[in-house]
Amino acid sequence: MSLYEKLGGEAAVTAAVDIFYRKVLADDRISHYFDSVDMDGQAVKQKAFLTMVFGGPNNYTGKDMREGHKHLKGLNDTHVDAVIELLGETLKELGVGDDDIAQIAGIANSVRDDVLNR
Amino acid sequence: MAKLFYNADQLDSTGDVSVLDTLHSAGFLIPSSCRAGLCHACLLRADEGDIPALAQKGLSETEKRQRLFLGCQCFPVTDMKISTPDASRTVQARLLELSMLTQDVMRLRLKADVDWFPGQYTTLWKDASLGRSYSIASHPVRDGFMELHIKRYPDGMLSRWLAEQVHVGHELEISLPRGSCFYTETSSHQPLLLACTGTGLAPLYGVVQDALGQGHQRPIHLFAAAGTPDQLYLVHELRLLEQTYSNFHYYPVCRRNAQPNMQEGDLVELISNRYKDLKGWKVFLCGSPMAVKKLQKKCFLQGASMSDIHADAFESPLARSA
Numbered sequence: 371m372s373l374y375e376k377l378g379g380e381a382a383v384t385a386a387v388d389i390f391y392r393k394v395l396a397d398d399r400i401s402h403y404f405d406s407v408d409m410d411g412q413a414v415k416q417k418a419f420l421t422m423v424f425g426g427p428n429n430y431t432g433k434d435m436r437e438g439h440k441h442l443k444g445l446n447d448t449h450v451d452a453v454i455e456l457l458g459e460t461l462k463e464l465g466v467g468d469d470d471i472a473q474i475a476g477i478a479n480s481v482r483d484d485v486l487n488r
Numbered sequence: 489m490a491k492l493f494y495n496a497d498q499l500d501s502t503g504d505v506s507v508l509d510t511l512h513s514a515g516f517l518i519p520s521s522c523r524a525g526l527c528h529a530c531l532l533r534a535d536e537g538d539i540p541a542l543a544q545k546g547l548s549e550t551e552k553r554q555r556l557f558l559g560c561q562c563f564p565v566t567d568m569k570i571s572t573p574d575a576s577r578t579v580q581a582r583l584l585e586l587s588m589l590t591q592d593v594m595r596l597r598l599k600a601d602v603d604w605f606p607g608q609y610t611t612l613w614k615d616a617s618l619g620r621s622y623s624i625a626s627h628p629v630r631d632g633f634m635e636l637h638i639k640r641y642p643d644g645m646l647s648r649w650l651a652e653q654v655h656v657g658h659e660l661e662i663s664l665p666r667g668s669c670f671y672t673e674t675s676s677h678q679p680l681l682l683a684c685t686g687t688g689l690a691p692l693y694g695v696v697q698d699a700l701g702q703g704h705q706r707p708i709h710l711f712a713a714a715g716t717p718d719q720l721y722l723v724h725e726l727r728l729l730e731q732t733y734s735n736f737h738y739y740p741v742c743r744r745n746a747q748p749n750m751q752e753g754d755l756v757e758l759i760s761n762r763y764k765d766l767k768g769w770k771v772f773l774c775g776s777p778m779a780v781k782k783l784q785k786k787c788f789l790q791g792a793s794m795s796d797i798h799a800d801a802f803e804s805p806l807a808r809s810a
Contacts, residue, residue, distance in 0.1 A: 387794065388793050392788065396789060409784055409785065409788065409799070414526075417526060421526060427525070429522040429523055
């Protein structure tokens with residue numbers, strides 16, 4: 371069974387999006403990057419991101435990730451760290467075990483260079 | 489072998505090839521992106537035929553009710569007649585009634601041979617290039633006519649034309665109704681919070697009446713905001729509804745000069761102060777983009793699920809009069 375299936379598949383992602391996105395919007399370190407975005411569109415993107423890091427079916431391309439972040443001024447490692455931290459808190463709230471959280475954080479971390487366009 | 493009917497064409501589908509791929513192979517340009525059922529770029533509509541469950545996985549109830557499905561996840565088991573949603577088809581609608589709800593809000597009632605869910609919107613066309621979208625306040629069967637609330641702007645090309653040159657009995661051109669702002673019975677267990685500014689009341693009036701008509705038992709709270717009391721409308725009708733249904737509450741809000749039975753202040757503040765925990769609520773927001781966007785964020789941060797918030801930001805008057 372894949373990690374995605376073990377976590378509960380699409381229903382788990384849907385539950386995680388709400389918790390994760392709410393944390394992102396409430397976090398002063400990164401919330402300003404989300405002030406002017408369309409929330410519905412953003413939720414769809416977050417769902418795709420979480421599906422990917424959960425190991426679910428996805429069509430991730432580093433190019434999309436690069437395009438989607440390159441206009442964000444001042445974006446650096448601390449912002450990526452914050453996102454991974456909030457992702458971990460989200461998973462903890464959902465009752466995901468530490469080992470699985472570490473694995474998911476690892477996948478999220480693997481797109482760091484794409485997000486930061488380097 | 490199932491057959492696909494798309495526009496005037498008939499295509500063979502083997503069941504192990506997705507509708508999206510079948511259409512692409514036949515040379516049709518259908519937007520698509522992730523091909524994993526996540527991005528929803530390849531949304532199509534099934535006009536006839538069975539939709540496999542997988543093809544609607546992850547779609548909202550309102551999308552399912554409109555028979556929308558994901559082309560990349562659809563492996564047909566029966567013949568299907570499909571179309572691209574929001575096709576620019578238009579129909580004729582006859583103007584039954586034009587009256588004023590306030591000094592500058594018109595009520596149009598139209599007779600058109602189309603179906604819709606109260607709260608969806610249509611586009612009304614002056615000519616081939618000039619159209620404006622308006623939400624629908626009425627029910628196709630219970631009311632039998634399509635009701636639109638249209639704010640008149642001094643320089644509004646469409647609203648001025650309507651006010652000055654269109655008369656009862658005229659045939660107008662409208663697009664097929666669309667949009668996901670409407671009530672579904674899957675919300676019957678949820679309390680509803682509806683908030684609007686100005687003519688954002690049109691879709692919400694439709695949603696409220698539809699919910700009550702479908703026997704919604706949980707609380708329904710409607711906030712309608714305007715600058716001053718004379719800009720509020722349907723006040724009498726909503727008060728009557730409030731007397732008839734004990735679970736429905738109507739809260740008129742004015743920026744200034746509120747009368748005794750109204751609240752005075754900022755809609756966003758009033759709602760965020762009053763509804764500290766919106767977990768489990770279904771929320772409908774319509775009207776000025778600024779208020780809708782602020783409320784969408786507030787309601788989400790205060791517990792409503794993203795998928796339970798319908799936010800319909802109307803174009804600004806400036807964009808509308810352009």
